[in-house]
Amino acid sequence: MILPISISLDVNGERIDTQVLPRLNLADFLREQLQLTGTHIGCEHGVCGACTVRVNGEIVRSCLMLAVQVHGTSVQTIEGLSDSGEVADLQAAFRDRNALQCGYCTPGMLMAAQDLLMQEASPDRERIREHLSGNYCRCTGYQAIIDAVESTALARAGQRQ
Amino acid sequence: MKASAFSYARATSVVGALELLAGHGERAKVLSGGQSLMPAMNLRLIAPELLVDIGGIAELRDIAVRGDTLSIGALTRHVDLQRSPEIAEHAPLLSDAITHVAHPAIRNRGTVGGSLAHADPASELPACMIALEGSIVIQGPEGERRVPAADFFKGICETDLSAQELLVAVELPVARANSTHFFDEFARRHGDYAIVGMAAQARMHAGMFTHLRVAFFAIGDRPVLSEAAQRLVDVPVTHAVLDHALAALGDELDPPEDQQASASMRRHLAKVLMARAVSALLGRPHPNAGVSA
Numbered sequence: 465m466i467l468p469i470s471i472s473l474d475v476n477g478e479r480i481d482t483q484v485l486p487r488l489n490l491a492d493f494l495r496e497q498l499q500l501t502g503t504h505i506g507c508e509h510g511v512c513g514a515c516t517v518r519v520n521g522e523i524v525r526s527c528l529m530l531a532v533q534v535h536g537t538s539v540q541t542i543e544g545l546s547d548s549g550e551v552a553d554l555q556a557a558f559r560d561r562n563a564l565q566c567g568y569c570t571p572g573m574l575m576a577a578q579d580l581l582m583q584e585a586s587p588d589r590e591r592i593r594e595h596l597s598g599n600y601c602r603c604t605g606y607q608a609i610i611d612a613v614e615s616t617a618l619a620r621a622g623q624r625q
Numbered sequence: 626m627k628a629s630a631f632s633y634a635r636a637t638s639v640v641g642a643l644e645l646l647a648g649h650g651e652r653a654k655v656l657s658g659g660q661s662l663m664p665a666m667n668l669r670l671i672a673p674e675l676l677v678d679i680g681g682i683a684e685l686r687d688i689a690v691r692g693d694t695l696s697i698g699a700l701t702r703h704v705d706l707q708r709s710p711e712i713a714e715h716a717p718l719l720s721d722a723i724t725h726v727a728h729p730a731i732r733n734r735g736t737v738g739g740s741l742a743h744a745d746p747a748s749e750l751p752a753c754m755i756a757l758e759g760s761i762v763i764q765g766p767e768g769e770r771r772v773p774a775a776d777f778f779k780g781i782c783e784t785d786l787s788a789q790e791l792l793v794a795v796e797l798p799v800a801r802a803n804s805t806h807f808f809d810e811f812a813r814r815h816g817d818y819a820i821v822g823m824a825a826q827a828r829m830h831a832g833m834f835t836h837l838r839v840a841f842f843a844i845g846d847r848p849v850l851s852e853a854a855q856r857l858v859d860v861p862v863t864h865a866v867l868d869h870a871l872a873a874l875g876d877e878l879d880p881p882e883d884q885q886a887s888a889s890m891r892r893h894l895a896k897v898l899m900a901r902a903v904s905a906l907l908g909r910p911h912p913n914a915g916v917s918a
Contacts, residue, residue, distance in 0.1 A: 485630070486631055486632060486633035486676065487628050487629065487630050487631060489663070489667075492627070508667045509663075509667050509668055510660060510664050510731060513728070516730050522733040524733055524734050525730050525731065525734070528659055528667075528731075529659065530633070530656075530663075530676075532635075532678075533656075533680065576729070580729075593815070594815055597728055597814060597815040598727065598728025598730055598731065598816055599728075
């Protein structure tokens with residue numbers, strides 16, 4: 465008999481105290497227990513990047529983390545980044561540049577792109593490609609996504625001056 | 626897919642982890658960063674009854690220099706290696722290699738100890754540890770032991786570790802003043818598993834190699850230390866010397882064939898990497914670097 469384990473964590477600024485079975489991964493926990501369905505599940509083995517979320521400020525694959533492992537951490541999902549306005553300009557750039565079609569990869573792309581833009585003020589296209597290399601998109605061919613991230617970086621750099 | 630059901634135990638010390646492993650043997654698996662274990666479990670390639678989570682053991686996190694030895698705790702994450710000034714100064718080969726390991730979101734979780742204990746023959750760090758003459762530090766019921774990295778890897782995801790033991794650290798000699806290194810790999814997509822890759826650590830004097838260790842990965846069931854590279858040591862590396870070494874390299878390798886590459890393609894790419902390494906380390910262009918070898 466495998467018993468549920470108690471976990472406490474912060475998700476998008478809200479405290480969560482609950483119980484989970486050990487086999488439940490973070491992506492399923494977010495989607496099914498918390499109804500945060502912006503985190504998408506693609507491959508379930510760490511290849512596609514659709515399930516990317518932040519744990520303690522760092523991006524991770526939520527399909528490769530167990531819910532029991534996020535006990536005591538702070539998790540941010542695309543809903544958190546979107547509602548706070550943190551990625552509003554990036555989302556607008558994705559829209560303007562047609563950097564999404566079906567939208568399945570978009571939450572993970574935004575997570576990974578924002579992660580890069582927080583670390584580097586002016587990444588060139590090669591750096592953007594490298595940082596997003598773990599996120600699959602089967603619609604756009606990536607050029608428009610690189611365009612959107614690059615233009616957001618330039619706009620943010622302009623605002624800082 | 627989803628992992629099948631398992632029990633979970635959080636270890637808070639090395640002693641506690643060893644007790645859990647002693648009680649469950651082969652039915653337990655150690656969970657470190659989980660970036661190789663979780664995919665294998667989600668794909669149902671393995672189905673352990675118990676996961677022993679060592680992620681919270683603070684004593685396994687250190688990067689420390691003691692005398693001529695650089696010690697890297699098993700729970701050091703890839704991103705920690707990438708950002709560490711101690712690693713950049715004392716084992717810069719690792720700083721270069723890490724940028725080839727998977728993707729940022731994976732590097733934020735994956736650990737040195739996890740990568741070495743998992744021993745995927747296509748992964749970067751095992752080959753680096755062999756090139757750097759590292760020792761694997763293991764704790765078990767009988768205490769602590771050290772195994773040279775070159776003897777640690779036994780096959781595809783097989784190592785010298787027993788089910789009752791824990792890999793706690795890796796120790797490396799600090800890089801000497803006249804030492805240099807080279808790392809490169811061929812992969813279909815940046816961050817994917819290599820088709821062929823190479824880690825090299827060298828010492829130079831008067832334009833010659835006085836020491837050269839070249840380890841290839843994704844070329845066999847474990848990382849392969851090239852004997853052929855010794856033909857380049859203590860001699861002026863002329864075109865003829867390099868050509869002989871490359872021919873010997875082709876003979877000593879026995880690469881596998883899979884959907885990524887044929888054996889002959891892997892052998893060819895290994896020679897290209899060797900030529901590029903020699904060219905880069907000696908600081909001169911070579912006609913073999915980049916084209917055919």
